[in-house]
Amino acid sequence: MEVLVEGTRTMQVEKLLRERDIRFEVLVSDTNGATGVPRRARSPILGFRQRSPLKRYLDWKDFYPLNSVYSFLEDLETSFPSTCTVSVIGKSVEGRDIKMLKISNSDANNTGIWIDGATHAREWISTSVITYIADHIARNFDKLSESCTTKDWYLVPVVNPDGYHYTHTLDRMWRKNRARFGSAVTGVDLNRNFGYYWGRGGSENSSGDPNHLNYRGTEPFSEPETTAIKDIILYSGTPFKIFLSLHACSEVIAFPWCHTAEPCPDYVNLLEGGTAMAKAIYECSGRTYKVGNFKDIMYFACGTSIDWSYGTARIPFSYLVELRSKQDRFLLPKEEIIDCCTEVLSGVKALIEFVDKKKCLNCAVNAKKLRQ
Ligand SMILES: [Zn+2]
Numbered sequence: 606m607e608v609l610v611e612g613t614r615t616m617q618v619e620k621l622l623r624e625r626d627i628r629f630e631v632l633v634s635d636t637n638g639a640t641g642v643p644r645r646a647r648s649p650i651l652g653f654r655q656r657s658p659l660k661r662y663l664d665w666k667d668f669y670p671l672n673s674v675y676s677f678l679e680d681l682e683t684s685f686p687s688t689c690t691v692s693v694i695g696k697s698v699e700g701r702d703i704k705m706l707k708i709s710n711s712d713a714n715n716t717g718i719w720i721d722g723a724t725h726a727r728e729w730i731s732t733s734v735i736t737y738i739a740d741h742i743a744r745n746f747d748k749l750s751e752s753c754t755t756k757d758w759y760l761v762p763v764v765n766p767d768g769y770h771y772t773h774t775l776d777r778m779w780r781k782n783r784a785r786f787g788s789a790v791t792g793v794d795l796n797r798n799f800g801y802y803w804g805r806g807g808s809e810n811s812s813g814d815p816n817h818l819n820y821r822g823t824e825p826f827s828e829p830e831t832t833a834i835k836d837i838i839l840y841s842g843t844p845f846k847i848f849l850s851l852h853a854c855s856e857v858i859a860f861p862w863c864h865t866a867e868p869c870p871d872y873v874n875l876l877e878g879g880t881a882m883a884k885a886i887y888e889c890s891g892r893t894y895k896v897g898n899f900k901d902i903m904y905f906a907c908g909t910s911i912d913w914s915y916g917t918a919r920i921p922f923s924y925l926v927e928l929r930s931k932q933d934r935f936l937l938p939k940e941e942i943i944d945c946c947t948e949v950l951s952g953v954k955a956l957i958e959f960v961d962k963k964k965c966l967n968c969a970v971n972a973k974k975l976r977q
Contacts, residue, residue, distance in 0.1 A: 607632070663677045663736055663740075665737055665942050666939060666940075666942065667939050667942070668729045668730075668732075668942070669732075670773045671701070671769055674762055675702070677736055677740075678706045678762070679691055681740070681743045682706070685708075685744075687710075688708050688743060690707045691706050692705055693705075694833045694836070695832065695833025697766045697767045697782065698767055698785075698828065699783055703761065703766060704761070704762075705759060705760065706761075706762075707758065708742050708746070708760070709756075709757040710754060715755050716843070717845035718756045718848075719849065720735055720759070720760050720850075721761040721764050721910075722734065722762050723763040723765055723766075723769050724795045724910065725768070725781075725794075725795070725796065725852060725853075726769050727779055728852050728854070729769075729935070730942065734851055734928060734949045735760050735761070736762050737943075737949075737950065738758075738946075738950055750958075752954070752958045753954065757843050759841070765782050765795055767783035768783055768792070777935075780792070781793055781795070781818070782795055782830055786815035791820065793822040794811070794812075794819045795910075796906070797811035797822070797906065797908040797909065798821055798822045798825065798827060800825035800826050800835070801908070801912045801916040801917050802864040802907050802908065803821065803908040804821050804825075804907060804908060806905065809905050810864060810905045810907035825908065835913070838914065838918045839918060847920065847922045847957065847960060848914035848924070849925075850924070850925045852926065852928065854935055855903070856930065856931050857894055858879040858882055858883055858924055858927075860879060860897075860911065860915075860923060860924050860925075861875070861911055861912050861915040861923055862900060862916075863899040863903075863907070863909040864905065864906065864909075865900065865905075866905075868898060870969035870970050871968060871970070874921065874963065875898075876896065876897070876898075877959065878922050878960060879924060880896050881956055881959040882924075882953070882956045883896045885954065885956075886948045886951060889951040889952075890944055890948040892929070894926075894927075894952075899911070899925060903927075909925065911923040915968060915970060919967070919968035919970060920968060928945055929941060
């Protein structure tokens with residue numbers, strides 16, 4: 606970006622840029638000089654700082670700010686009105702819309718698949734992958750296999766819009782939402798705020814300290830972002846069979862439980878489904894995603910969305926997928942976005958085919974209790 610600064614303001618602008626760590630270069634120091642070339646300053650800083658907030662079209666060659674992601678959803682709805690519906694499922698702490706795209710042929714026999722991303726603000730690739738899947742499903746709906754068209758697709762590319770916006774403007778490494786504690790914005794780790802075994806098991810599993818990266822919030826579902834997910838899942842009337850929460854950056858496909866090392870009742874099914882996904886990813890790109898229960902391949906965590914979706918909402922195939930990349934962590938090079946999107950799309954398709962082939966789709970948790 607090149608800007609012309611009034612002479613009396615140069616010190617002020619220079620200070621402002623320095624304070625914000627925005628690099629700049631004075632191209633012409635005095636436009637009143639003999640050259641007649643305007644005074645210009647250049648700021649070739651971190652890519653996300655100068656991106657136009659009006660950029661609309663996603664091409665999966667870059668990461669995009671919130672308004673571009675939302676424009677993309679609305680463009681899909683306009684282009685494919687018979688299958689695509691955008692709705693606002695809630696408002697964030699700072700009042701931003703949490704938007705969801707539903708893709709469905711409205712057949713009453715459909716089962717539901719849920720995919721969410723950017724629960725953790727800095728995990729941008731999760732939003733890229735969901736928009737890519739949305740684009741693929743919406744554009745090719747008539748040509749897709751029956752396993753894809755007999756689903757109601759519930760896609761939330763940005764669960765945490767405040768945090769996502771914040772990572773695009775001020776702090777690339779922000780993780781939590783933007784909840785206040787007292788006068789300070791400390792944020793809640795939304796993936797510790799869900800109501801299943803919330804806050805149990807001590808500080809290893811989630812923290813009661815608002816300044817901690819894994820702060821769980823004041824009570825289960827204290828945050829509007831997690832409440833929005835809970836309400837849609839429980840009250841939409843759709844029988845969800847698959848719940849996928851996309852994160853970054855460990856390249857794993859993890860399933861419940863997160864709060865205990867005990868295997869969940871559907872351990873074998875979940876392991877097989879995860880393996881089908883991992884195999885498809887490997888065949889697509891050669892990338893190896895580890896599969897296992899969350900505790901075994903990650904760590905202990907309480908109040909996660911997949912423990913809740915499996916344990917309370919009883920969605921039998923609940924997974925947390927950690928996308929690329931182990932090497933670059935949250936700063937995935939944009940050249941890798943498209944590869945990550947295509948591999949995960951293959952994985953998701955393999956998972957839904959696997960789930961469709963399974964005769965018994967019901968979550969086995971609490972099944973004993975229900976039979977009594
Ligand atoms: Zn995450």
